[in-house]
Amino acid sequence: MTGRSQSSRRGPQAEKPAGSALVFVIDDDVSMRRSLANLFRSVGLDVIAFGSAQEMLQASLPDVASCLVLDVRLPGLSGLELQTELAKLNLRIPIIFITGHGDIPMTVKAMKGGAVDFLTKPFRDQELLDAVVAATERDRKRREVEKAVASLQSSFETLSPREQAVMKLVTAGLMNKQIAAELGLAEITIKIYRGQVMKKMGARSLADLIRMAEPLGIRPNRPEQA
Template identity: 55%
Template structure:
């Protein structure tokens, strides 16, 4: 075909069959290519949105669902590789699959180094494109899950009282309750209560679990000064 695509009979790809809620965005300034790709995506029951320019794509609302961008390298008013850089700089984290009718090794290397998922020279096999899209959507789904988990963790951390937050760095340092009590000038039973609340509110089943969550939140362990008399007595 003149648009560089090789359309085949509609057969569901195992890599895309379960992505009904996902969105595949296509940016290409050639209408026949956009139509052919849209037909391919819809043949496997995927939702697709097509755009003739990067600007049109950026103005379109994007729901928080797994998605990927199929991007032509050579656009009329903007180079696709340049647009990829702009996407990264803007903080838009979406997997990009490049396609071009004039690809070369240098261009492919640049795209992959910049984080592209794949690079296709036209014409390409439909199944290869579907497989690449499936992998891109899987990566984006993982990213969304991680961001959601982090947002929930931050919300949980916000429920801690000031004193409970003060206890956290000491817990990360591995101090005993009596050592934390000495550092904070409170009773050991008070520390025990705060410790229990921290573990409950952050849904931490163990100290290593709390450490992992604290790292995700950017919380550093408390540095115990040698003069405090607590060095060498950590858990």
Template identity: 50%
Template sequence: MHGEPAGLPVEIAQDAIVYVIDDDEAILEAIGALLRSVGVCAELFSSGQDFFAHPLPDVPACLVLDVRLRGQSGLVVQQQIVAQKIRIPIVFMTAHGDIAMSVRAMKAGAVDFLAKPFRDQDLLDAVTRALVADEERREADRSFADLRRRYALLTPRERQVMARVVNGLRNRQIADEMNLSENTTKFHRNQAMKKMESKSLVDFVLMGGVLGLQEAPDDSSARSLTKLPGDAA
């Protein structure tokens, strides 16, 4: 590693953690010192086993992982991460990489692949991309959880109407299908839109798409696609 680092952008969360796994102690400590020099919390491990034994707090994070580890290889560690459903972006580094190895790692979810020796700034740039990706994923998770929370406030009838609106049915069609008056249908649609906090009908339809209500106008299909606490069996 060499070159004068420019640091990480200010938008990176202050509580973000970069985990590093490398069985070369000198490289491990050098990476840790680099990350800490730009204000990033670094947790260092010499093996995959040590990493898996360490509790992972629920904060933005990424993993810098050497491919050629003694014992478990970095690719095996990656497989275990996937198997354990640990959601963390991985930046691979190796002095012995090849195209096939890079492709395999990237297909399994790695966000970057650095060949040793690399510049300090190359590593910081890769870490930045990984942390930004993790923060974006976390924000998407929060948004989806909030959407599901709002959907849970809808009555069964409002959910039925919403599913049909999402699938392109007009008020008169929904009323006929559900044996309701058109005014009652409009009332349920408006109540659903209010509870979902949608800004427009287009926004309402997009929310339904995210929830998986498309092509599920019947009650049972909508529930199977978007099961929530309190849903009828």
């Protein structure tokens, strides 16, 4: 880690991610841990620092957009081992590895494990800040997508089994007459079910409904008769 860049170009120092963002730091070197925390706070980011992987695993982590700046070599559980543990716990925090002893196999293992970046000391402050901004934005977008899918799933679960069957057939491209034949119902009944589906799902058009089907895992094929 070097001194901060004095370049006049507009960088992450002026581009704090929108909304709250949190950076977790794990480094057993007290001076490095303090230096990293000060750097992130200087651009308006919140920081929680730990001296070991075990400390983080035992902590109650805030449920906000975040990333983890993680030293590879740590006492006890190593950075790479922590990456594996977080994956097992389904804690998908974007990880930026930092190390003074990096090698190709280590880098490959970290990146295959889903790391956002792997920085070898000494690195520029700006380089680390770029990685942190990108990682927190990535986590924010993931959270937004998951929230939207959860909302869709909640709406889908308000549909009756028959309405769900109609939605699946509508989004598969079948016309009301075809759906009526598929389900053994009158066409006017299908029109009523279709209107109820549109209302409950909050769809303004057929295109809206089709876009909703994909994240719900609804595939364009005909289900068996409900």
